[in-house]
Amino acid sequence: MHLSSEKLCAEIAQRLPGRAFRLETYDLLSSTNDRVRELACGDAPEYTLVAAGGQSSGRGTQGREFFSPADTGVYMSLLLRPAVLENPGRITVTAAVAVSRAVEKLFACRTQIKWVNDVYFAGKKVSGILAEGGIDPQCGAWVALGIGVNLLAPEGGFPESLRERAGALLPNGALASREALMAQILADFVELYENADDELLYEVYCARHMLRGNKVYIMLDGGETEALVLGIDRDFALRVRLPDGSEMPLRSSASLHLPEKTGLHNDWRF
Known part of the structure; x- marks a missing residue:
């Protein structure tokens, strides 16, 4: 299913009116984070968003493969240009809360966050987050924030290595809300990121944390x-x-x- 840049732009404009975003969309890309890393060393502005219908070489933490087959989920990376890279962990925590809130708003799914930044639904991981950053001599500090969300289970199911822990938000649903979810995640992230209210972020994160007492x-x-x-x-x-x-x-x-x-x-x- 084609990922519509026009629909995504409209969904973003509805949630973040008056804000300017640079947007790149692909039906298939090797890695959205790799593309943002390329853009970071140029003149791409903060909040440049790269979105794809699928990834052929998606990457998770510790260099692990991030399974991201076409037309089953949300795969997006956002370029951030923080003044300094003093607290990159806050960025991934913010992203996890943004994903959790966005999913609940659009699908009424109660999600939880497994420390540090994985989002779970019904006991299965449905979202992963990866932040990579650096400092360019000309462009300063940058962060490529990658977010993947499993909307549908892939045809034939998840690979054997993932079957016990990976899940989907809409196992029997349609993919019509893909652009809306991307836009809602972006809107929730921007609100939390720019607010810089650590107390609010802490409270919201703790309310969703799933490991306490384990x-x-x-x-x-x-x-x-x-x-x-x-x-x-x-x-x-x-x-x-x-x-x-x-x-x-x-x-x-x-x-x-x-x-x-x-x-x-x-x-x-x-």
């Missing part, structure tokens, strides 16, 4: 240790309690997994 296994001192998730710190670190009663924050580079009996036993590394 036992997890973390890598500590070269071995695996059980820990209890207590909640989210103000800097969006994951606070856990260790078997000896001590507490510690986990940063975004931490590795953890849930016990198999929870049904969410895949390993996560950010």
